[in-house]
Amino acid sequence: xxxxxxxxxxRILKIGQSMTLQCTxxxxxxxxxxxxxxxxxxxxxxxxxxGAGITDKGEVPNGxxxxxxxxxxxxxxxxxxxxxxxxxYFCASRAQGWYNEQFFGPGTRLTVL
Amino acid sequence: GESVGLHLPTLSVxxxxxSIINCAYSNSASDYFIWYKQESGKGPxxxxxxxxxxxxxxxxxxxxxxxxxxxxxxxxxAATQPGDSAxxxxxxxxxxxxxxxxxxxxxxxxxx
Numbered sequence: 001x002x003x004x005x006x007x008x009x010x011r012i013l014k015i016g017q018s019m020t021l022q023c024t025x026x027x028x029x030x031x032x033x034x035x036x037x038x039x040x041x042x043x044x045x046x047x048x049x050x051g052a053g054i055t056d057k058g059e060v061p062n063g064x065x066x067x068x069x070x071x072x073x074x075x076x077x078x079x080x081x082x083x084x085x086x087x088x089y090f091c092a093s094r095a096q097g098w099y100n101e102q103f104f105g106p107g108t109r110l111t112v113l
Numbered sequence: 114g115e116s117v118g119l120h121l122p123t124l125s126v127x128x129x130x131x132s133i134i135n136c137a138y139s140n141s142a143s144d145y146f147i148w149y150k151q152e153s154g155k156g157p158x159x160x161x162x163x164x165x166x167x168x169x170x171x172x173x174x175x176x177x178x179x180x181x182x183x184x185x186x187x188x189x190x191a192a193t194q195p196g197d198s199a200x201x202x203x204x205x206x207x208x209x210x211x212x213x214x215x216x217x218x219x220x221x222x223x224x225x
Binding site: 004031042043050092101107 | 157159202214215217
């Protein structure tokens with residue numbers, strides 16, 4: 001299994017541009033998550049999904065959108081990029097059930113100039 | 114709001130010594146606690162977890178201690194190795210781990 005994969009690894013955007021961060025997992029996990037990590041800080045939850053067709057906001061959802069049309073994919077959309085969205089973005093997934101660990105992808109480093 | 118925090122932002126230890134990384138949590142409803150390791154340029158990697166009905170759990174070279182009375186969590190690493198150098202995060206969860214809140218992280222530096 002490849003686990004959780006994310007593309008791209010790096011991206012530089014201009015203010016006002018849009019982009020989609022891709023996340024795919026091949027473990028047939030129902031739960032998927034998007035986090036952002038600012039320099040020297042912990043992870044903050046942006047959005048999460050408990051299954052295909054179901055998404056919900058996390059702690060910091062403003063400026064982002066998600067969709068979950070399949071079990072495998074959970075893309076994160078930035079519509080109007082702002083410098084405050086400069087961060088490292090991590091996608092994670094976990095199996096349904098109690099006390100199952102979250103598996104993280106390698107991250108996407110995004111810079112908005 | 115509820116939060117998870119850490120006492121020490123940076124910990125430097127000699128190779129072969131034991132390391133202790135501490136974490137304070139404030140949500141008494143949390144029933145699940147996890148330690149993650151994050152190496153530079155990589156995503157967090159699960160180390161060990163503990164449920165609120167336990168006060169100690171051991172893994173390979175790692176031990177997690179939970180003190181619910183003072184809302185404190187610690188990670189002990191035995192015989193610390195250079196490969197243990199990383200940032201360590203504690204996280205707390207409720208609802209059987211569906212949602213996690215992460216702390217700010219502690220950087221562990223292992224001196225040869």
